[in-house]
Amino acid sequence: MINVLLSQIQEKVLLTDQDQEAIATFFISKKLRKRQYLLQEGDVCKHLAFVAKGLLRSYNIDEKGNEHISIFGWEGWWVSDLNSFLSGVPAVFNIDAIEDSELMMISLVDYDRLTLAVPIMDRYFRILFQNSLVTKERRLMSAISHTAEEKYLNLAESNPHVIKRIPQNLIASYLGFTPETLSRIKKNLALKR
Amino acid sequence: MINVLLSQIQEKVLLTDQDQEAIATFFISKKLRKRQYLLQEGDVCKHLAFVAKGLLRSYNIDEKGNEHISIFGWEGWWVSDLNSFLSGVPAVFNIDAIEDSELMMISLVDYDRLTLAVPIMDRYFRILFQNSLVTKERRLMSAISHTAEEKYLNLAESNPHVIKRIPQNLIASYLGFTPETLSRIKKNLALKR
Numbered sequence: 001m002i003n004v005l006l007s008q009i010q011e012k013v014l015l016t017d018q019d020q021e022a023i024a025t026f027f028i029s030k031k032l033r034k035r036q037y038l039l040q041e042g043d044v045c046k047h048l049a050f051v052a053k054g055l056l057r058s059y060n061i062d063e064k065g066n067e068h069i070s071i072f073g074w075e076g077w078w079v080s081d082l083n084s085f086l087s088g089v090p091a092v093f094n095i096d097a098i099e100d101s102e103l104m105m106i107s108l109v110d111y112d113r114l115t116l117a118v119p120i121m122d123r124y125f126r127i128l129f130q131n132s133l134v135t136k137e138r139r140l141m142s143a144i145s146h147t148a149e150e151k152y153l154n155l156a157e158s159n160p161h162v163i164k165r166i167p168q169n170l171i172a173s174y175l176g177f178t179p180e181t182l183s184r185i186k187k188n189l190a191l192k193r
Numbered sequence: 194m195i196n197v198l199l200s201q202i203q204e205k206v207l208l209t210d211q212d213q214e215a216i217a218t219f220f221i222s223k224k225l226r227k228r229q230y231l232l233q234e235g236d237v238c239k240h241l242a243f244v245a246k247g248l249l250r251s252y253n254i255d256e257k258g259n260e261h262i263s264i265f266g267w268e269g270w271w272v273s274d275l276n277s278f279l280s281g282v283p284a285v286f287n288i289d290a291i292e293d294s295e296l297m298m299i300s301l302v303d304y305d306r307l308t309l310a311v312p313i314m315d316r317y318f319r320i321l322f323q324n325s326l327v328t329k330e331r332r333l334m335s336a337i338s339h340t341a342e343e344k345y346l347n348l349a350e351s352n353p354h355v356i357k358r359i360p361q362n363l364i365a366s367y368l369g370f371t372p373e374t375l376s377r378i379k380k381n382l383a384l385k386r
């Protein structure tokens with residue numbers, strides 16, 4: 001599993017053999033079965049988790065009991081409640097496995113130690129967070145300014161594999177729709193073609 | 194102006210005198226008058242800009258001509274169309290000054306050179322982007338799952354100075370409301386108190 005992580009890091013920065021050995025010492029591996037939780041709302045998020053295999057989702061539940069998916073995390077992605085992880089406040093997100101998954105996890109103490117011991121990891125995380133910001137920025141503008149149909153088309157076009165792999169009710173939750181709205185949108189789009 | 198930037202960097206990482214001198218060589222300063230543009234949609238965003246003084250907003254305009262504000266940037270914040278800056282694609286955001294402003298700007302070439310010449314800047318930007326992600330994550334979940342009244346209250350409570358300093362029609366645009374909706378929310382809240 002550590003090799004999946006090291007390969008992903010090396011897509012962004014160069015690592016010496018010594019760096020790779022050092023990095024490996026800071027991570028622990030964890031397996032999750034489908035539907036198992038990595039994090040529950042109200043608990044403190046103790047780890048940043050790298051998805052080496054599988055698929056997870058991060059979501060919260062509003063006062064009316066509606067589920068809102070924040071992100072999907074598949075191979076090569078990181079999942080966490082970043083605010084809870086960094087500040088130690090209770091998590092507002094739940095994270096669970098949509099498929100059987102394998103993770104490489106790092107605690108906050110080790111995250112700090114890692115970036116001091118292997119400074120190139122600051123560069124790796126700088127690039128990772130920089131790219132995440134671009135993604136979040138696009139999604140935020142889409143949530144504010146696009147119609148339901150535009151939101152669905154954006155997702156379908158930018159992540160065609162997501163649409164295939166993830167159950168439709170979860171896609172609806174990610175886009176902030178009811179499953180009925182998503183069905184209607186897909187029917188309308190099919191009619192237009 | 195460079196001193197405002199260096200102070201802000203030193204809130205997050207330690208800089209030697211040599212680091213400070215090196216950093217200064219990569220930035221150029223720019224003044225903007227109120228209503229002047231830093232970036233127009235469709236142009237490539239050539240600089241990351243640090244706000245040393247003043248207040249700017251980043252926004253886009255949808256097909257119906259409605260304005261949607263993405264962020265406000267005041268003293269100590271960075272503004273850019275990050276995707277356009279990093280990838281050289283046309284910007285989807287406009288950035289203009291709400292107040293007379295003074296900026297410290299860096300080009301992409303110099304941003305790359307800076308992080309190589311002063312590696313601690315990778316750490317600075319890692320922490321900066323990490324914090325921005327936390328803010329964006331909260332705002333995204335708020336946009337998806339909160340009522341209009343909750344969105345307004347979140348903003349008012351987390352950024353009381355924003356509410357005072359920024360014109361109400363811009364606050365409405367930031368929250369994704371019409372100015373009429375914002376007025377109604379504020380009246381309702383005043384009645385509850």
